[in-house]
Amino acid sequence: MTVLLKRPATRRSVLRGMLGGASVGVALPFLDVFLNESGTALADTGAPIPVRFGTWYWGLGHTPGHAIAPKTKTGPGITFLEECKSLKPYEQHLNYFGGFNMPLDGRSNYTHFTGWVASRTGSAPSSNSDIPAPTLDLLVADQIAGNTRFRTIDCTSVGIPRENYSARSTNNRAAAEASAERLYARVFGGEFADPNKGEFTPDPKVMVRKSVLSAVREDSKALEKKLGAADRARLDEYFTSIRQLENQLDLQLKKPEPNAACTLPERPRKEGDEQHIKAGLEVDTVVENHRIMAKLMAMAVACNQTRIFNMVFSDNFSHLRRPGQTYTHHLLTHEETWDKELGYQPVAFWFNCRQMDAFATFIETFKSIPEGAGTLLDNVLIFAATETNYARVHSIDGVPVFTAGHAGGRIKTGLHVVGNGDPITRVGLTAMQIMGLSLDTWGTRSLQTSKTISEIVA
Template sequence: MSTSTELATRRRVLRGMMGGAAVSVGLPLLDCFLDSTGRAFAGGAPLPVCFGTWFQGLGLNPGSWEPKTTGAGYEMMPHLGLLAPLKSKINIFSGLRAYVSGAVPVHVPGHSVGLGGAMPKPGVAPGPSLDSIIADTIGSRTRFRSLEVSCDGTPTSYSTRGGNARNPGEHLPIALYTRIFGPEFTDPNAASFTPDPEVMVRKSALSAVSDERADLAKKLGAADRTRLDEFFTSLRATENQLNLQLQRPAPLESCVVPRKPEEQPTGRLIHEALAANKAFAALLTYALACGQTQVINVNFAGTASTLRKPGSTDVYHIYTHEEAVDPALGYQPTVTWFQSRVIEALHEFISALDSFKEGDGTLLDRSLVLYTTDHGYARYHTAENIPMITAGSAGGRVKTGIHIAAPGDSMTRVGLTLQQALGVPVSSWGKDQNATSRTITEVLG
């Protein structure tokens, strides 16, 4: 192909781009748009988004937690009453299940499918868990890729980077304190900053695409030209995001080093777990506020929870099997008592994030915490109707105050939706019957 033909071809391509009225006025540079894209670029870089999981085995009694109405403006059920004041920041997902594909569905469905996307298969290593996938997108430049804690005195955690090894959960608050705020801690606002060379390259490359704009615009009619301008405005927004990554991050004005926690007994007694949860909530809040990590995982107590009531002979899990349903109440009383303590702990944790003020908002506002559990109805150890609850909007990326009922759908829909909301480039998630490409569009901002 000769050069002259190529040029002719190019002219032909460009000239044909559209029919419509000519607009010969050059458009202004689009910098003025940058503040109006909905992401607060105006005052510099936005505070980073955070993600967390909060797990507790043994589910919730069916009928006790699912709001009676779906969509926005649902009423919080009495069993979740403590969470009611935070309702506008909370989404509830009901009816979701884990497809167990012929496996006996005991104590694995919730975290395997809800947090891992697939039921375990002999000889097949699990893929990375939801928090790890998200950490790779949002938290790759923080000091800790993620932080795991466990409140039941064991190193239990359901976070994995793939394979059967799990990131161990720290079970002593004081040890967590030392790990984060010990001698290796440096004030994030004082630390030096080196821009990532790859980001620099990508930013400059993307600018090269912008160069196509002028050539294109010449040949477009008014309507299509407006569309083209919108496209390049959008491109500039991404370019700006890259640009922000090249600048020193926004100062974490709320970051202070917290007080060292008291030594406290840890173990499987319920009050010990509640105390550990409270201590961890405080420490993790500061860890997030100080930019030490953007991803946290809390195990309140693992599947088949072995938490105990002082003085009782059996652990929580045993009660789910052993305890008879009280005919008058219609539920297992001790099991339900444990569930109420779990809600208490979840409330404690979410409230800690929400009471931490940052500018006009709270730490919870730029975070998203996902609660889930191993089973739906613990008495039967069902893999159906497994509760999933989120708190926080991840900086407006997720709409909140909504109840989504998706009976019979796999839990992976929530995982997929959260990944997409937090910017993970993924269009489907999960394996076998738990594979889904259906996001929950109702909550995507």
């Protein structure tokens, strides 16, 4: 090998030291007896079950007239049409928001981009890569991410890490986990401390890692003096990331609280294993990867590894495809014949149906995990949105949004909320307020709003 760093030397064997570290034996099986009578708080600590926040993203919107029947007034009851029929069993766990607009004040509608940026940041982008403000999940994370291993867990089932619609700014966007195996390894691999395991042994290597990071942070402070304002902000962000990692290590050094909702999920099949699902954009592959990743993500939430989770089922241009077909989902929305009898583009519609099926799977995954007296779905709020109303013509007014989950009882559900042309930001503002943010106003220019959707606030 040719290396810049080397020395001529002879080989020799060196005995490696054995790891030290004391084993702390703590046998505390977690039983429901540890909950209070209402099942909403831990009896021993009195701490309430945390409310967590997540987003679910699908590309290319709905088929208008075939997804949700429109209403003229906000009220209970959502009429699920063919495209959304798989959501019907979850009506009492959902809200649907229709008729909200996305005023751009003369800015361009950057196709398949403006829609998600505006609904998640409250501001219209000024270019096809501009993310002008933090997405709402990160604003919620700043409030509640606190004492968990991961500030957020971001996943995509399309296998492309950059397809993550959570970002603090244009140049401050994490890669999404794009592989179920990697997600498992990151969350439930060797560094995971099973809260319901009796034995807990602090790992001396974790102690070493923590001291390494502390030293790096201290040593690097001098750099700040050399930098201009913008670059100092970037260095501050770096330090925040270092502290988050230190926080993560702190948690790994403590015996986690017993947690009945947390069970170690099944390890996904590895490459080379039978039934291994490769990453890819064939719709069956995406659906299966989404199913597996949703389970891991939900269990990561139940196991208190994170309080913020983001799932991208399909990308904003939805490159989903069926084997042997030359047209992707996105191309179909623009180029497939509109069937006069059916009233829609049949194959594009088929893809839209698969997406709503996947959303139902996501909801069911959270509903299937018992937590407290109910399920995990009772203690989460999921903001599910897309970037267009009708992809065929790139329309963004009337873009559909759902919420799922009960946010610990803070949100009313089963409602169809009629926007009457109000800015879409009302949904995000209300969701953040439900998550406990002291936020009176959100958004900029005509997207700015201070109008809470009071009908859904419990």
